[in-house]
Amino acid sequence: MTRTIIDFHILQTVPPSNLNRDDTGSPKSAVYGGVRRSRVSSQAWKRATRTAFETELDRSELGVRTRRIVELLANEISSQKPDLSDKSVELATETFKTVGIVTKAAKKGEPGEAGYLVFLSRNQLRALAEAAIAAADSGDVAKALKESNVKELADREHSVDIALFGRMVADDANLNVDAAAQVAHAISVHAVEAEFDYFTAVDDVVADADETGAGMIGTVEFNAATLYRYATVDADRLYDNLGDATATRRAVEAFARAFVRSMPTGKQNTFANRTLPEAVVVFVRDRQPINLVGAFEQPVQETERIGRVKRACEALCDEAKEIERAFGETPVASWVTRVGSDTASLDDLGANVAFDELVSSLGQTVAERLGDR
Numbered sequence: 267m268t269r270t271i272i273d274f275h276i277l278q279t280v281p282p283s284n285l286n287r288d289d290t291g292s293p294k295s296a297v298y299g300g301v302r303r304s305r306v307s308s309q310a311w312k313r314a315t316r317t318a319f320e321t322e323l324d325r326s327e328l329g330v331r332t333r334r335i336v337e338l339l340a341n342e343i344s345s346q347k348p349d350l351s352d353k354s355v356e357l358a359t360e361t362f363k364t365v366g367i368v369t370k371a372a373k374k375g376e377p378g379e380a381g382y383l384v385f386l387s388r389n390q391l392r393a394l395a396e397a398a399i400a401a402a403d404s405g406d407v408a409k410a411l412k413e414s415n416v417k418e419l420a421d422r423e424h425s426v427d428i429a430l431f432g433r434m435v436a437d438d439a440n441l442n443v444d445a446a447a448q449v450a451h452a453i454s455v456h457a458v459e460a461e462f463d464y465f466t467a468v469d470d471v472v473a474d475a476d477e478t479g480a481g482m483i484g485t486v487e488f489n490a491a492t493l494y495r496y497a498t499v500d501a502d503r504l505y506d507n508l509g510d511a512t513a514t515r516r517a518v519e520a521f522a523r524a525f526v527r528s529m530p531t532g533k534q535n536t537f538a539n540r541t542l543p544e545a546v547v548v549f550v551r552d553r554q555p556i557n558l559v560g561a562f563e564q565p566v567q568e569t570e571r572i573g574r575v576k577r578a579c580e581a582l583c584d585e586a587k588e589i590e591r592a593f594g595e596t597p598v599a600s601w602v603t604r605v606g607s608d609t610a611s612l613d614d615l616g617a618n619v620a621f622d623e624l625v626s627s628l629g630q631t632v633a634e635r636l637g638d639r
Contacts, residue, residue, distance in 0.1 A: 270501035270598075270635045271555050272518065272628065274525060275547040275586075277455070277578050277609075279492040282463075283539035285530045286310040292460065292487045299563040301457035304491035308449040310530040311495070315449075316427050318524035323516070329387040329425035335362060336369050336377040338386070342395040350402055357398040357407065364411040365394075365420050366438040385433040385443075387425030394419055417441070426517045429507035430499070446504035447497060447521060448555070454491035455562040455578045462487055486536060492574045494562055494582075495543075497525055498555035501632050511636040519629040522548070526621070544575050545604040547582070547615055548624060549597040550631055556595060561585035576608035583611045599631050 284293045286306040296305040319328055332338060339358035344351040355377050362369050362380075369378030397419060401410035421441055424433075432445030462485045469481030499521055505514045526546055534540065549556075561581040568574045589595050600616030601624040612618075619627065 268635065269552050270632060271551040271553070272499045272501060272632070273549040273551060273555055273557075274495075274497045274499075274522070275549075275558055275582065276495035276526060276543045277492060277545040277575065277582065278495060278541060278543040279575060280490065280529075280539050280541055281537065282461070282488045282490045283537040284486065284488045284533040285539070286532050287487075293489050295458065295460075296451065296453055298453055298559075299565055301565050302459070303456075303565075304454040304458040304489050304493065306452040306493065306530060308451050310532070311452060311497075311525070311528070312431055312449050314528040314530045315521070315524045316431070318528040319427060319520060322520040322524050323426055326388055327426050327516075329385050329428045330391070331383050331385045333379045333381070333383055334377065335367065335380050335384050335386065339391060339394055339398070340377060342391050343398050346392075346395050347399050350399060353402065357402055360407055361394055361398045361401075361411055361416055364408065365417050366441070367420075367435060368437050382436055384435065385428050386420070387423055387428055389423035389425070390420055393423070424507050426508070426513070426520060429504055429517060430521060443507060444503060446501075446507055447499045449525075450496040450557055450559070452493045452495040453559070453562070454489075455494050455566040455581070456492065456568075456574055457565045458489045458491055460487055460489060486533070488533075488537065492544075492566070492578055494559060494578070496557050496559065497521075498557075500555075501636065505636055511633060514636060515629045515633045518632050519625050522625045522628055542605075543603075544606065545579055545582075545602070545609045545612055546621065546624065547586075547612060548601050548628060549586075549616070550599040550628070550635075551595065552598050553595065556589060558582060558585045558589070573608060575606075576611075579604075579609045580611045583614055586615055598635075599627075601627060 286294050288294050294305045294307060296303050336358045340354035343354040343357055359378055367380055369380055371378040397414045397416050401407045404410035428443055430447040433443040435441035464485050466480035467482040504517055508514050529540055566574050566577045602612045602616045602618050603621045603624050604612055
């Protein structure tokens with residue numbers, strides 16, 4: 267079977283910022299190529315992408331990830347049948363017990379919670395609520411739930427975000443969903459040193475008119491970087507998870523828009539660091555995904571005449587061509603969306619198009635390769 271793998275390569279410059287901090291409040295970092303780099307974790311950018319889905323997809327196509335699954339299902343039961351509001355928590359608890367997900371209430375009388383985050387689609391919640399309502403009319407709720415195969419209901423009609431990012435259910439591995447998308451930790455293409463912003467805040471109301479000085483002082487750590495971002499989507503796995511070619515195309519297009527345009531919100535009010543990429547390169551491959559981070563193992567060095575973006579684009583282009591030459595990894599299709607003359611070298615990698623055209627062309631290519639499945 268012909269495979270359809272979609273690789274996203276992004277170069278994006280952010281000004282002074284702290285997109286993703288560690289337990290001490292410092293911007294995350296990593297050593298690569300012998301030097302310290304700025305880093306944004308894959309989890310942070312996946313969360314930003316999932317949040318951006320809300321503007322790309324209908325709410326019914328998205329899931330909810332929470333420990334408070336009993337409360338969530340109880341609310342759905344009450345919404346569908348208000349007469350069962352008094353029994354909704356009991357029904358929801360019994361439903362998840364039958365599914366195989368363990369829940370436990372922190373205090374007596376409160377809705378139980380799972381011991382970990384559980385990812386459920388809204389369609390799955392709706393179906394589980396319908397099964398619980400039907401079981402409530404029987405003499406034996408537990409038996410009725412078992413006979414209605416609620417475990418299967420929790421493993422059908424996956425939402426787009428579950429299909430893309432996967433799901434792990436610690437209590438029952440049969441409910442796990444293998445992710446169709448992988449997101450790399452973004453790293454700067456150059457060496458980065460931490461900097462500190464010393465700030466003061468003035469107290470607007472003071473007890474003494476002669477009082478001087480700041481009401482508060484502190485420091486915020488930050489850096490500025492040109493980031494290399496990479497993600498890949500296995501369209502075949504995505505189709506397996508969603509079970510529909512049209513839904514798969516919509517999911518691919520939504521991921522492209524959301525991943526490219528999103529940004530983690532760490533310290534965003536402090537730094538107003540929201541930018542869009544200087545360059546987006548998308549390859550469709552038929553063998554395997556290929557991360558081109560090796561282009562930046564040697565840190566990019568800007569000069570007085572040539573900036574980091576130009577150097578980074580040239581390095582990315584050279585790496586892609588060398589991979590193709592050495593391993594015969596010629597993309598099935600490729601597109602480039604770029605800004606400014608410094609990114610011109612990337613035109614050698616694919617058709618130079620506006621981003622909306624890139625997304626629609628990508629969706630059409632995926633649809634054609636999935637065929638009549």
